[in-house]
Amino acid sequence: MRSYSLIAPAKINLYLEIIGDRSDGYHELAMILQSIDLADQIDIHPASTETIRVHCNHPQVPTDNSNLAYRAAALMATKFADAFRNFGGIDITIKKRIPVAAGLAGGSTNAAAVLVGIDLLWNLGLTFAELEELGATLGSDVPFCISGGTAIATGRGEQLSPLPSLDHIHIVLAKYRSLEVSTPWAYNTYRQEFGGTYIRDTANLADRANAVHSGEIVKAIVNKNTVEIAQKLHNDLEKVVLPAYPQVLHLRELFATQPGVLGTMMSGSGPSVFAIVESAEQAEIVKLKIREAIPDQDLELFVTRTITHGIKIAP
Numbered sequence: 001m002r003s004y005s006l007i008a009p010a011k012i013n014l015y016l017e018i019i020g021d022r023s024d025g026y027h028e029l030a031m032i033l034q035s036i037d038l039a040d041q042i043d044i045h046p047a048s049t050e051t052i053r054v055h056c057n058h059p060q061v062p063t064d065n066s067n068l069a070y071r072a073a074a075l076m077a078t079k080f081a082d083a084f085r086n087f088g089g090i091d092i093t094i095k096k097r098i099p100v101a102a103g104l105a106g107g108s109t110n111a112a113a114v115l116v117g118i119d120l121l122w123n124l125g126l127t128f129a130e131l132e133e134l135g136a137t138l139g140s141d142v143p144f145c146i147s148g149g150t151a152i153a154t155g156r157g158e159q160l161s162p163l164p165s166l167d168h169i170h171i172v173l174a175k176y177r178s179l180e181v182s183t184p185w186a187y188n189t190y191r192q193e194f195g196g197t198y199i200r201d202t203a204n205l206a207d208r209a210n211a212v213h214s215g216e217i218v219k220a221i222v223n224k225n226t227v228e229i230a231q232k233l234h235n236d237l238e239k240v241v242l243p244a245y246p247q248v249l250h251l252r253e254l255f256a257t258q259p260g261v262l263g264t265m266m267s268g269s270g271p272s273v274f275a276i277v278e279s280a281e282q283a284e285i286v287k288l289k290i291r292e293a294i295p296d297q298d299l300e301l302f303v304t305r306t307i308t309h310g311i312k313i314a315p
């Protein structure tokens, strides 16, 4: 039986609006998610015994069932118990490049790759819709990570409407290695501070989600107008994360003042911050300028770009 090597790209949020809370403890969201060319590699090998094993080159990434990639394999083993028995165990190796706990869906994209990889390994022939449904039970961002590209995500983040793809928009991305923001903390704090402004009426919730579909940033995406997209970036979670994490606020302000930066925003619940930049050359210059201003090697900096795909077999 063969092995599979998969590319698992990170995502950034071009838009994140919290439009209401939900009885399941999650929040009703309207987001625009975008895949970027910063990716982990996931190798999936058949194993001789009926076990699931995860290996990772990053010391901060757990290899037990607290790892979403492990849970994705366990889910497949339960759902397709016959295949698990017939084909034996699964060995997963994660080569991490995406910063961890960064708001870049690193864990979710690894889980998405495991679902796609096991589908291939066991010849299950699942459709994208079936894989997305399985993915939604693991985490809100997993369904998007499977197909990737550019999409509106509503509900918990698992209901997807694809948008025209945005290719080759230049991005500079920054994250302090040692800084982590808990996603539940960010959403809970938002709920405490801004819950009073929520829309609670279900019909209005749908209206709000629909308004995003016809909103200005979506128009800018359809028109492939990078300058407009950069001006319309939005993330409600900045309202709670930036005041609590001065380093992130500082990064955000630093990006905003760099020549060639068209727009800047925190991704997801942070603490990574990205900037949309005019050209590849400008992106390298912005990266250098940020490094000059913050020589601390704890700050990781990447030049990347938008891409049009999610999980892909490695060339």
Ligand code: C5P
Residues within 6 Å of the ligand: 025, 026, 027, 028, 029, 138, 139, 140, 141, 155, 156, 157, 183, 184, 185, 187, 188
């Ligand atoms: O779905 P996922 O496990 O990635 O979500 C992580 C956490 O983020 C949840 O436990 C919840 O606290 C918060 N969240 C939320 N509303 C969403 C998505 C995530 O409150 N729509």
